[in-house]
Amino acid sequence: MQTQLSCIIFVCMRNTVAKQAILEILYKSETAxxxxxxxxxxxxxxxxxxxxxxxxxxxxKENLIHEITNIDGVVKYANCxxxxxxxxxxxxxxxxxxxxxxxxxxxVEPQFDLPKEYEIKKINFMVSGICPSCSR
Amino acid sequence: MQTQLSCIIFVCMRNTVAKQAILEILYKSETAxxxxxxxxxxxxxxxxxxxxxxxxxxxxKENLIHEITNIDGVVKYANCxxxxxxxxxxxxxxxxxxxxxxxxxxxVEPQFDLPKEYEIKKINFMVSGICPSCSR
DNA sequence: TTATTTTTGCAACAAAGTTGCATTAATATT
DNA sequence: AATATTAATGCAACTTTGTTGCAAAAATAA
Numbered sequence: 001m002q003t004q005l006s007c008i009i010f011v012c013m014r015n016t017v018a019k020q021a022i023l024e025i026l027y028k029s030e031t032a033x034x035x036x037x038x039x040x041x042x043x044x045x046x047x048x049x050x051x052x053x054x055x056x057x058x059x060x061k062e063n064l065i066h067e068i069t070n071i072d073g074v075v076k077y078a079n080c081x082x083x084x085x086x087x088x089x090x091x092x093x094x095x096x097x098x099x100x101x102x103x104x105x106x107x108v109e110p111q112f113d114l115p116k117e118y119e120i121k122k123i124n125f126m127v128s129g130i131c132p133s134c135s136r
Numbered sequence: 137m138q139t140q141l142s143c144i145i146f147v148c149m150r151n152t153v154a155k156q157a158i159l160e161i162l163y164k165s166e167t168a169x170x171x172x173x174x175x176x177x178x179x180x181x182x183x184x185x186x187x188x189x190x191x192x193x194x195x196x197k198e199n200l201i202h203e204i205t206n207i208d209g210v211v212k213y214a215n216c217x218x219x220x221x222x223x224x225x226x227x228x229x230x231x232x233x234x235x236x237x238x239x240x241x242x243x244v245e246p247q248f249d250l251p252k253e254y255e256i257k258k259i260n261f262m263v264s265g266i267c268p269s270c271s272r
Numbered sequence: 273t274t275a276t277t278t279t280t281g282c283a284a285c286a287a288a289g290t291t292g293c294a295t296t297a298a299t300a301t302t
Numbered sequence: 303a304a305t306a307t308t309a310a311t312g313c314a315a316c317t318t319t320g321t322t323g324c325a326a327a328a329a330t331a332a
Contacts, residue, residue, distance in 0.1 A: 013278090013279095014277090014278055014279065014328085014329055014330070015329080015330095016278090016279065016280085016328075016329075017328095018279085018280080019279090034319090035319080035320080036318085036319085047280075047281085048280065048281050048282075049320095050280080050281070050282080050320090050321085050322095051279080051280055051281075053319095053320065053321080054279075054280080055279090058279095069205060069206075069207050069208070069209055069262070070205075071205050071258060071260050072205070073205055073209035073210065073211060073288080073289090073319085074209065074318090074319070075209060075319085075320085092248055092250070094250075094254060097257065105250070108248050108249065108250060109248075110246030110247060110248035110261070111246060111247055111248075112228060112244050112245075112246035112247075113244065114228070114230075114241070114244060114263070115268070117268035117271060117272075118230060118263075118265060118266075118267060118268060118271075119265045119266040119271050120263055120264075120265045121233065121264055121265035121266070122207060122263070122264045122265065123262075123263050123264075124207050124260075124261075124262040124263070124264070125246070125260075125261055125262070126205070126259075126260040126261070126262070127250070127254075127256055127258070127259050127260070128256075128257055128258045128259075128260070129254060129255045129256045129257035129258065130254075130255040130257070131254060132251070132253035132254060135253060135254075135255050136253075149309090149310095150297085150298055150299070150308090150309055150310065151298080151299095152297075152298075152309090152310065152311085153297095154310080154311080155310090170288090171288080171289080172287085172288080183311075183312085184311065184312050184313070185289095186289090186290085186291095186311080186312070186313080187310075187311055187312075189288090189289065189290080190310075190311080191310090194310095209288085209319080209320090210287085210288070211288085211289090
């Protein structure tokens with residue numbers, strides 16, 4: 001099974017209305033979105049909030065989106081449009097205290113060396129402050 | 137007012153029993169601790185959990201400890217023993233999926249350049265996986 | 273068209289964290 | 303040393319985020 005949606009091709013997971021809608025929202029969004037924010041964008045009563053959580057989980061597993069834990073602890077999701085193929089997600093994320101948006105800064109990948117005894121599975125590089133639009 | 141406690145000198149905040157105990161726990165700990173973990177170390181019924189949250193907040197304001205948002209969204213706190221004087225907290229934190237500990241790796245400070253339009257206030261560099269003790 | 277398997281909705285729950293307010297404790301003042 | 307002041311605490315109630323089990327519905331496969 002293989003289905004085409006606006007920007008990308010995906011396989012494996014069932015192609016439900018909820019999945020299509022949520023994926024489309026994330027691919028159109030310039031910023032990372034939380035479950036709550038996705039729900040606010042979806043038409044009222046479109047689907048249950050648990051469904052949104054579950055769809056987001058599956059999209060992560062399929063490497064179509066990635067998870068970012070914001071500095072306030074809330075998880076946000078961003079599309080993998082310009083992410084590296086290896087899905088390390090080492091790029092920086094900026095969280096604006098003012099407008100409360102989280103943005104992927106895919107051009108900035110902080111470099112570091114960790115002793116090889118550490119087995120790295122996930123990276124979450126988060127910087128918060130005031131974003132360019134809010135600071136002018 | 138100025139009081140001496142085991143490792144450091146602090147000013148300003150009232151020197152309560154709860155504060156002393158919590159600060160001491162954090163200065164003796166090799167790993168970052170959550171509110172829940174601090175509570176488990178304190179003697180049973182030592183103080184209310186809300187008090188722990190509030191003491192932790194105040195210790196952060198006084199730059200005696202720093203906040204780390206773990207990859208699972210839970211906030212942990214670590215002492216500032218070997219932190220830079222500027223309190224940027226740019227060092228890496230490692231979260232072990234296995235033993236669920238978060239450790240400051242103060243010797244590793246990932247480097248990056250962000251356009252100056254971004255006003256940086258907080259840094260949260262988090263890497264998760266398997267720590268050395270769990271991987272052997 | 274039917275069988276199979278995944279997805280969804282619902283209700284209930286859990287964990288982390290916050291708030292308001294009255295009481296208590298620390299510090300400052302006299 | 304006694305009292306006044308202000309900060310810290312306890313308690314109860316609440317909010318938000320996220321999770322789980324299970325029956326019903328929807329996708330896909332046969």
